[in-house]
Amino acid sequence: MSVQSATPGALPSGAVPADTVVAPGAPGGPGRRSGPGANGKRPPHPTARQMRRNAWIFLAVPLALFAVFMLLPMVIAAVISFTDYAIVGDWTWVGFENYTRIFQDSFFWIALRNTAWYTLLYVPLGLVIALSTAVLLNRRRGAVRLFRTLFYIPVVSSTVATATIWYWLLNPQKGLLNVALGWIGIDGPAWLYDSQWAMPAIVLMSVWAGFGANMIIFLGGLQGVPGDLYEAARLDGANAWQQFRYVTLPSLSRTTFLVSTLLIIGAFQVFDQAYVLTKGGPGNSTVTMVYYIYNKGFGALEMGYASALSFVLFVIIIVFSLANARLSTPRSESGERRRTRRSTRKAVSER
Amino acid sequence: MTAIDSDKVGSTTGGQPTKARPQTVATPTALADIPRSRPRSTRSRIGTAVWYVAVTVLSIITIAPLIWTLSTSLKPATEILAGALNLIPSNPTIDNYLSVFEDVPFGRYFVNSLILGLGGAVTNVFFGSLGGYALAKLQFRGRAGVFALFLSSLMIPGIVTMIPVFLILRGFPLLGGNDILGQGGLGMLNSYAAVIVPYAAGAFAVFFMKQFFETLPDELGEAARIDGASEFRIFAQIYFPLARAGMAVLGILSFQAGWNNFLWPLIVLNDPDMMTVQVGLSSFVNNYETNFGPLLAGTVVASLPVLVVFIVAQRYIIEGVAHAGGK
Numbered sequence: 044m045s046v047q048s049a050t051p052g053a054l055p056s057g058a059v060p061a062d063t064v065v066a067p068g069a070p071g072g073p074g075r076r077s078g079p080g081a082n083g084k085r086p087p088h089p090t091a092r093q094m095r096r097n098a099w100i101f102l103a104v105p106l107a108l109f110a111v112f113m114l115l116p117m118v119i120a121a122v123i124s125f126t127d128y129a130i131v132g133d134w135t136w137v138g139f140e141n142y143t144r145i146f147q148d149s150f151f152w153i154a155l156r157n158t159a160w161y162t163l164l165y166v167p168l169g170l171v172i173a174l175s176t177a178v179l180l181n182r183r184r185g186a187v188r189l190f191r192t193l194f195y196i197p198v199v200s201s202t203v204a205t206a207t208i209w210y211w212l213l214n215p216q217k218g219l220l221n222v223a224l225g226w227i228g229i230d231g232p233a234w235l236y237d238s239q240w241a242m243p244a245i246v247l248m249s250v251w252a253g254f255g256a257n258m259i260i261f262l263g264g265l266q267g268v269p270g271d272l273y274e275a276a277r278l279d280g281a282n283a284w285q286q287f288r289y290v291t292l293p294s295l296s297r298t299t300f301l302v303s304t305l306l307i308i309g310a311f312q313v314f315d316q317a318y319v320l321t322k323g324g325p326g327n328s329t330v331t332m333v334y335y336i337y338n339k340g341f342g343a344l345e346m347g348y349a350s351a352l353s354f355v356l357f358v359i360i361i362v363f364s365l366a367n368a369r370l371s372t373p374r375s376e377s378g379e380r381r382r383t384r385r386s387t388r389k390a391v392s393e394r
Numbered sequence: 395m396t397a398i399d400s401d402k403v404g405s406t407t408g409g410q411p412t413k414a415r416p417q418t419v420a421t422p423t424a425l426a427d428i429p430r431s432r433p434r435s436t437r438s439r440i441g442t443a444v445w446y447v448a449v450t451v452l453s454i455i456t457i458a459p460l461i462w463t464l465s466t467s468l469k470p471a472t473e474i475l476a477g478a479l480n481l482i483p484s485n486p487t488i489d490n491y492l493s494v495f496e497d498v499p500f501g502r503y504f505v506n507s508l509i510l511g512l513g514g515a516v517t518n519v520f521f522g523s524l525g526g527y528a529l530a531k532l533q534f535r536g537r538a539g540v541f542a543l544f545l546s547s548l549m550i551p552g553i554v555t556m557i558p559v560f561l562i563l564r565g566f567p568l569l570g571g572n573d574i575l576g577q578g579g580l581g582m583l584n585s586y587a588a589v590i591v592p593y594a595a596g597a598f599a600v601f602f603m604k605q606f607f608e609t610l611p612d613e614l615g616e617a618a619r620i621d622g623a624s625e626f627r628i629f630a631q632i633y634f635p636l637a638r639a640g641m642a643v644l645g646i647l648s649f650q651a652g653w654n655n656f657l658w659p660l661i662v663l664n665d666p667d668m669m670t671v672q673v674g675l676s677s678f679v680n681n682y683e684t685n686f687g688p689l690l691a692g693t694v695v696a697s698l699p700v701l702v703v704f705i706v707a708q709r710y711i712i713e714g715v716a717h718a719g720g721k
Contacts, residue, residue, distance in 0.1 A: 090619060094532050097625040101528035102540060104521050105595035112592040113547050116558030123557070179449060186446070192705060193453045196460060199700040201654035203676050204693040208463050211686065219462055251456070259643060267609050301605055304548075312551050315656070336553050346557060353554040360549045 124350035134347070141351035151352070153327055154335040155359075157242065161331065162310040162363075164246040169306050173254045174299070177261030178291065191262070195255040202252070206319035209248045210235070213320075235321055238328040245316045245329060253309075257302045264298030265291070300371045307367055311360045332356050467491070467691040474686050490691035494678075497688070500695065502667060503674040506586075507653050508699065510670060513590040514652030515645045521595035523641060526603025527629055531615055541604065544597040560661060563588050588662040589655070599644055606640035607633060650700050671696045 124141055128134040145151050176194055180187050197205065212219050213234040221231035232240040272290045281289065292299070314333040317323060323330040323338075336356065340349030461481065466474055467490050469483040494500050528534075529541050566581040567574050582588045610633060618628045656672045663669065675692050 091533065093625055095534040097629075098528040098532040098534040098537070101524040101532070101629075105525040105544075105600055106540070108521075108592070108595045109543070109547065109597070111562065112559055113550070113555065113597070115562065116555035117550070119558035119561065120554050176452065179445070179452075182445075186449075190449045190453055193457055195704055196701060197456060199650065199704060200460075200693070200697045201656065201672050201675070203656060203672050204696055207689060207693060208459050211466075212459050212462070219458065251459075255456075256647065263606075263639065263643060297605065297608075301602075308549050312553070314553075333551060333553050336551075340553070340557065350554070350557075353551055356551050357549065357554060360551065361546070364549055 120350045120353070123347055124354055126347045128346045128350075129344045131344075137347065141348045142355075144348065145352060145355055150327075150330070150335060151355075154330050154332045157328065157330055158311055158313065158332045160242055161246060161313055162307065164243065165249055165310045165313075166303065166306045168246065169250050169254055169257065170299070170303055172250060173257035173302060174261050174295075176254065177258045177265055178287065180258070181262060181265040191259075194258060197252050198255040200252065202315035203319065205248065205252045206316055209244075209251075210320060213244055213248075236325060238324075238326040241321055241325060241329050245313075245320060248320070249313070249316055257306070260302055261295070261298055264295045268294040296371065300368070303367055303371060304364055307363050308360055311356065311363070332359075463690050464694060466686055467694050469687060471685065471687050490687035491695070493688045494692045494695060498674055498678070499666075500671070500674060500692070503669050503671045504695075504699075506663075506668060507671040509586055510589050510655070510659065511649045511652035511699070513586060514593060515649035517590065517594035518596055518599040518648040519641050519645045522599025522603045522644060523634070523637060524629075525595065525600040526605075527607050527633060527637075529600065529604040530607035531610075531612065531629075531633065532625070544600050547597045548601060556658075556661070559592055563592070563662060583662050584665045584668055586668075589652075589659055596648075599648065602644050602647075603637070603640060606637060606644075610636055646704055649703055653700050 125136060125138060126134045127137050180191050180194070200208070213221075215221055215231070215233040215236065218234075220234070224231040234240050234244040268291060272294065273286055276286045276290050312333050313331050314337065317329045317331050317334050318337075321329045323334055332352075333356070336349050336352045339345050339352060465481050465483055468486045468488070470485055470487050470489065473483060473485060525544075529537060529544075560583075563582045564580060566572060569581050572581050582591065614632050614636075615628045618632055623631075654672060655670070656676065659668075659670045660673050660676075663673075675689075675696050678689055678692050
């Protein structure tokens with residue numbers, strides 16, 4: 044530890060190669076330790092070699108399963124997407140025909156628009172609700188355990204179960220939701236029978252069913268935020284919102300990235316709810332991408348076309364996930380910079 | 395503590411944690427200057443009241459649909475149709491629950507789902523921890539590549555690989571009556587392995603545990619390495635115990651995913667004896683479309699095990715995640 048604290052800020056973070064961190068463990072002696080300039084040229088240490096070998100042993104099973112049940116299927120799916128494979132009967136090579144067909148397929152655009160609408164509603168709502176409930180429950184109080192359990196219970200139920208519950212709940216006349224809205228004088232919509240409200244209803248159900256899981260992940264992250272930072276912020280006169288904005292959010296950037304990535308990937312693959320609740324209706328307003336692919340692949344048995352569609356979906360998910368990575372990283376860094384600047388200013392004014 | 399501080403405050407791009415820098419953290423005198431007790435007590439009492447109101451309202455919104463489900467499952471059919479909104483059944487009955495177990499072999503489904511859920515949880519926690527640890531704490535060439543591979547596979551829609559994985563399981567050599575070329579039998583289909591094995595070391599498990607291990611300080615392992623501990627000992631005796639909170643969360647999520655899994659068991663388990671609770675419940679939905687009593691009773695029964703697991707393991711989630719490493 045003394046080796047580390049001896050060179051604070053001498054190198055920018057990330058510039059220290061891994062070997063120098065490991066080096067103190069090697070029997071090289073103190074002479075070696077004092078020369079970090081010669082990094083990279085050193086022959087591998089026994090520890091470094093052992094570390095490398097162990098890493099591959101640790102990763103052996105995950106990688107083997109990954110090869111057989113992820114990489115190989117991807118190859119098979121890619122090959123199928125260039126054919127008119129239909130499970131039964133002969134199949135022929137059709138080249139890029141499946142892919143060019145997609146862009147002239149009006150149903151594809153409907154499904155894409157519906158899925159984008161779902162994602163646009165679900166991801167921000169799911170993120171905000173999961174984070175705010177986690178912040179609310181990040182206390183040391185006896186009651187916290189009870190409320191955490193209560194918030195998690197919807198996650199426990201399967202989609203088959205929650206969909207059944209909400210089918211009943213969203214009933215325009217007798218459903219609990221519209222009755223409750225009636226109490227405050229609002230005439231609730233027909234929800235699943237209204238092409239305008241069917242998708243928001245599915246979003247509502249999905250957020251309700253899923254926020255507890257992300258709340259648990261956020262709570263894990265919140266418990267890792269050191270209390271000293273809040274103490275320091277309070278002494279600087281920060282109010283609750285400023286503490287949240289300049290301490291909690293930057294400290295949680297990694298967790299936020301994890302949760303938002305999961306939400307985006309999940310949102311683009313929404314299927315169960317639309318399948319159980321509306322079967323894509325009314326008026327195709329809840330036909331999602333995966334639902335369309337499922338219909339093409341298992342309904343019409345156009346496996347080749349369905350595979351091509353699924354690859355297009357794959358590309359869309361990658362684009363949005365990368366955009367999310369871009370969005371979430373600089374924001375947290377700028378927040379961090381501002382905070383550093385503030386604390387520097389504070390230090391100066393104290394002097 | 396400094397290790398945690400610098401790791402959290404430092405670069406979020408996954409590089410080495412920045413070194414702890416001297417900061418103007420509160421000095422003892424500054425703390426003593428603040429009159430703590432008097433003005434806070436009233437404010438904090440109001441804050442506590444507001445907090446209780448907020449969480450109670452949220453809880454009611456979250457729980458109301460489930461309470462309603464529970465109460466409906468205890469009502470006779472006539473009452474369900476007549477007074478849909480009364481929360482306490484006027485003539486409570488367990489007939490709905492009895493019919494769930496009489497009409498279909500729900501007990502058998504229950505055992506099947508339990509095996510699949512537990513199998514998925516154990517394998518994912520074990521392999522996910524090993525893989526995530528290697529990616530977070532061990533230095534080796536190709537680390538970034540392996541991680542990118544796992545991460546990118548998370549974005550692959552499940553539907554892309556569904557048909558090929560089915561074909562691979564069916565054509566698996568030397569299993570389920572297959573010859574060496576994978577011909578002639580059903581391979582791994584209709585076995586627990588067909589559900590557990592392909593997802594035994596999910597990319598999510600590896601990704602999740604990597605993120606978790608990164609919140610633990612590197613210094614602990616380095617100190618042990620200086621003392622000459624082997625890599626496996628460093629993992630097993632230093633990081634493994636500290637990772638219990640993360641593993642509990644992952645275990646719960648995996649068990650829950652396995653228990654609630656619907657589409658995949660439906661595809662690969664065709665034998666009625668191999669049916670899971672969810673598949674059984676879904677056939678219920680088709681057979682009892684308007685018969686909400688037994689349907690919602692089945693829903694309650696199907697949700698119980700995962701809830702019990704969550705309540706039992708809560709202790710581990712409450713334990714600090716990164717706190718454990720810092721203190």
